[in-house]
Amino acid sequence: MNTEAKLIKKIARALPSSSPRSGGSGLRLGIGDDAAIIVQNRGIDWVLSCDAFLEGVHFLADMHPADSVGYKALVRAASDLAAMGATPRLFLLTLALPSERTGKWLDEFLRGMGRAARSQGMRLAGGDTTKAESISISITVLGEVSAGKAVRRSGARPGDIIYVSGKLGRAQLGLELMQRGAGGQMRFAEVVRPHLYPHIRVELGRWLAERRIASAMMDLSDGLSTDLERLTSASRVGGRIYAERIPHVTIPAGLGKFVPGINPDSLHLALHGGEDYELLFTVSAHKVRQLSRAPEFRELTAIGEITGDKRIALVRPDGKAKPLASQGWDPFRKS
Amino acid sequence: MNTEAKLIKKIARALPSSSPRSGGSGLRLGIGDDAAIIVQNRGIDWVLSCDAFLEGVHFLADMHPADSVGYKALVRAASDLAAMGATPRLFLLTLALPSERTGKWLDEFLRGMGRAARSQGMRLAGGDTTKAESISISITVLGEVSAGKAVRRSGARPGDIIYVSGKLGRAQLGLELMQRGAGGQMRFAEVVRPHLYPHIRVELGRWLAERRIASAMMDLSDGLSTDLERLTSASRVGGRIYAERIPHVTIPAGLGKFVPGINPDSLHLALHGGEDYELLFTVSAHKVRQLSRAPEFRELTAIGEITGDKRIALVRPDGKAKPLASQGWDPFRKS
Numbered sequence: 001m002n003t004e005a006k007l008i009k010k011i012a013r014a015l016p017s018s019s020p021r022s023g024g025s026g027l028r029l030g031i032g033d034d035a036a037i038i039v040q041n042r043g044i045d046w047v048l049s050c051d052a053f054l055e056g057v058h059f060l061a062d063m064h065p066a067d068s069v070g071y072k073a074l075v076r077a078a079s080d081l082a083a084m085g086a087t088p089r090l091f092l093l094t095l096a097l098p099s100e101r102t103g104k105w106l107d108e109f110l111r112g113m114g115r116a117a118r119s120q121g122m123r124l125a126g127g128d129t130t131k132a133e134s135i136s137i138s139i140t141v142l143g144e145v146s147a148g149k150a151v152r153r154s155g156a157r158p159g160d161i162i163y164v165s166g167k168l169g170r171a172q173l174g175l176e177l178m179q180r181g182a183g184g185q186m187r188f189a190e191v192v193r194p195h196l197y198p199h200i201r202v203e204l205g206r207w208l209a210e211r212r213i214a215s216a217m218m219d220l221s222d223g224l225s226t227d228l229e230r231l232t233s234a235s236r237v238g239g240r241i242y243a244e245r246i247p248h249v250t251i252p253a254g255l256g257k258f259v260p261g262i263n264p265d266s267l268h269l270a271l272h273g274g275e276d277y278e279l280l281f282t283v284s285a286h287k288v289r290q291l292s293r294a295p296e297f298r299e300l301t302a303i304g305e306i307t308g309d310k311r312i313a314l315v316r317p318d319g320k321a322k323p324l325a326s327q328g329w330d331p332f333r334k335s
Numbered sequence: 336m337n338t339e340a341k342l343i344k345k346i347a348r349a350l351p352s353s354s355p356r357s358g359g360s361g362l363r364l365g366i367g368d369d370a371a372i373i374v375q376n377r378g379i380d381w382v383l384s385c386d387a388f389l390e391g392v393h394f395l396a397d398m399h400p401a402d403s404v405g406y407k408a409l410v411r412a413a414s415d416l417a418a419m420g421a422t423p424r425l426f427l428l429t430l431a432l433p434s435e436r437t438g439k440w441l442d443e444f445l446r447g448m449g450r451a452a453r454s455q456g457m458r459l460a461g462g463d464t465t466k467a468e469s470i471s472i473s474i475t476v477l478g479e480v481s482a483g484k485a486v487r488r489s490g491a492r493p494g495d496i497i498y499v500s501g502k503l504g505r506a507q508l509g510l511e512l513m514q515r516g517a518g519g520q521m522r523f524a525e526v527v528r529p530h531l532y533p534h535i536r537v538e539l540g541r542w543l544a545e546r547r548i549a550s551a552m553m554d555l556s557d558g559l560s561t562d563l564e565r566l567t568s569a570s571r572v573g574g575r576i577y578a579e580r581i582p583h584v585t586i587p588a589g590l591g592k593f594v595p596g597i598n599p600d601s602l603h604l605a606l607h608g609g610e611d612y613e614l615l616f617t618v619s620a621h622k623v624r625q626l627s628r629a630p631e632f633r634e635l636t637a638i639g640e641i642t643g644d645k646r647i648a649l650v651r652p653d654g655k656a657k658p659l660a661s662q663g664w665d666p667f668r669k670s
Contacts, residue, residue, distance in 0.1 A: 034384060034415040034416075034418040034419050034488070034553055034554060042377070046381070048427065048460060048461060048475075048477075049369060049427070049461055050427040050428075050429050050461055050462060050463055050473070050475055051429070051463050052429045052430075052431055052463045052465050052471075052473070054431055054465060054467050054471070056467070056468060057431070057465055057466060057467055058465075080369040081369075083369040084369050092383065092384070092385040092475055093385075094385050094386070094387045094429075094473040095387075096387055096389055096392070096471065125383060126383060126384055126385055127385060128385055128386050128387045128473075129666075130387050130389060130392055130393070130666040131392060131666045132389050132391070132392055132471070133391060133468075133469065134468065134469075136387075136389070136431065136467070136471045136473075138385070138387070138429040138463075138471075138473030140383075140385055140427055140475040142383075153369070218369055219369060331464075331465040331466045
């Protein structure tokens with residue numbers, strides 16, 4: 001057996017995957033052949049997305065634990081399915097690695113990815129493994145949604161209420177602690193967790209889609225200011241959000257004492273911090289009451305409303321509205 | 336609009352893609368949202384595969400024209416679908432690029448990929464774009480096959496005849512000319528073409544699958560000696576092939592005169608050269624006669640037969656059989 005074949009065996013052992021003999025997930029044939037086969041189910045649409053996760057761009061191999069890299073690579077891709085209201089089912093993994101990463105690093109990476117796959121009920125349907133100078137991960141995810149019920153970004157209408165799940169800016173605060181070398185401190189374990197092991201909102205997304213409650217939806221991957229612009233632009237509308245209503249990360253008391261030089265602004269983190277993987281969605285006014293039965297309802301916050309112009313405004317505590325510019329993450333921005 | 340958004344626009348303009356308004360291919364929603372949506376069709380299975388194509392591993396940016404990189408990245412992925420007997424329909428593109436490649440290089444890359452997509456009737460269903468130190472391409476392809484008719488690697492039985500399409504070793508010879516700086520010479524344009532713009536066997540694969548002629552099938556991506564081992568191993572059988580019958584690349588007359596130091600052995604190229612993307616398949620003896628109606632029948636060659644032991648033997652012109660070791664391409668082999 002050649003060394004690539006050995007690697008593929010290792011991957012197949014570590015991740016929930018499927019063989020011609022295993023059923024479920026609509027998958028008839030999984031890894032080990034040229035391609036996977038998906039059987040059609042009536043009443044179901046398949047939803048598909050792909051996501052890159054690259055060393056030096058999305059993570060640093062000497063800062064981020066390998067099991068977090070594996071965990072996060074999969075859930076951040078699956079979050080795109082949650083954002084359509086779909087249930088994640090299958091994934092394909094393209095993995096390029098330097099030879100020195102094929103031992104312990106890969107084992108821990110696969111442990112993290114396996115944990116994420118099991119927690120989401122996902123199975124590996126295929127992949128490609130090769131060597132490279134640096135670690136490069138690309139994941140394609142497939143999910144199922146009832147036919148015709150996937151929620152797009154483009155359905156928001158003037159008057160709809162804008163909601164977010166969770167508290168925003170948590171992942172960015174975690175990243176800033178890691179960058180200052182404080183990520184390993186026990187007292188910050190909970191603060192760093194949203195950055196390393198994000199929680200994604202599959203159940204909420206599915207509920208909003210199945211009942212046709214959300215008129216538009218996406219996940220917050222690059223920051224509210226960037227992603228809200230994407231949603232309103234796809235819907236050809238504008239939006240007005242209220243600074244005081246935006247649910248933001250709690251800055252730990254005395255943070256500056258333990259981490260010299262850090263002075264985070266929680267509103268800034270909430271507006272522009274990336275990688276929260278919370279859901280951003282809109283609901284028409286007459287459906288808002290139904291939201292009280294949503295899973296994780298207590299974690300939902302109305303932050304503003306969709307407007308008819310094509311601008312995005314942030315209303316400050318003093319009542320003054322200012323244009324909100326995209327300042328979220330952009331991999332090609334010159335810094 | 337941020338710079339990532341501009342890049343995505345450029346990609347969407349260059350490649351055949353789809354919008355919520357375009358029909359066909361089972362695709363209801365294409366690029367521009369969190370994920371693509373595929374509608375189910377009765378009587379059809381979807382076939383899925385992914386493939387990495389990396390600078391410094393699979394191609395060299397200063398040796399390979401950008402439009403060849405784009406063309407080949409897509410067709411080599413689609414070849415995995417042809418190898419199942421499926422018709423390529425959709426693809427997702429993960430593209431990581433250094434900033435300096437987002438101009439002319441990207442335009443030419445997209446031109447090549449667009450040409451490949453149109454020639455195969457494929458449309459872009461999604462993607463992810465980011466920056467990176469070197470060019471990294473990952474492509475997921477989806478194809479359709481009549482329900483239950485996809486051809487796996489695992490169906491070969493003792494007594495089946497082993498076939499290949501085309502002539503083997505052509506891509507490897509093209510690569511060796513490029514590596515010696517002779518790829519740009521007009522007289523070698525045809526010799527280099529199979530390396531830069533491989534032809535894939537979609538029509539043949541589909542025909543073999545629809546009529547259930549092939550008992551096992553795969554595409555030759557890493558060289559016959561490696562890929563035949565994969566097919567026989569998946570089928571738990573062995574194989575015997577005859578050196579004299581293997582259709583091999585024609586070495587141009589006087590090659591050594593124009594390219595000092597080159598001295599290719601055509602049998603060695605045919606046994607171990609990668610990236611031909613020809614089909615390797617097996618046919619049970621009683622179906623061999625039906626093959627004469629296959630598309631591209633004149634380009635098919637019987638090279639040996641499947642055996643009951645688990646070894647692979649190469650029968651030399653003197654009639655002596657020797658074990659054939661995998662010497663094809665392995666990205667992790669230490670050289």
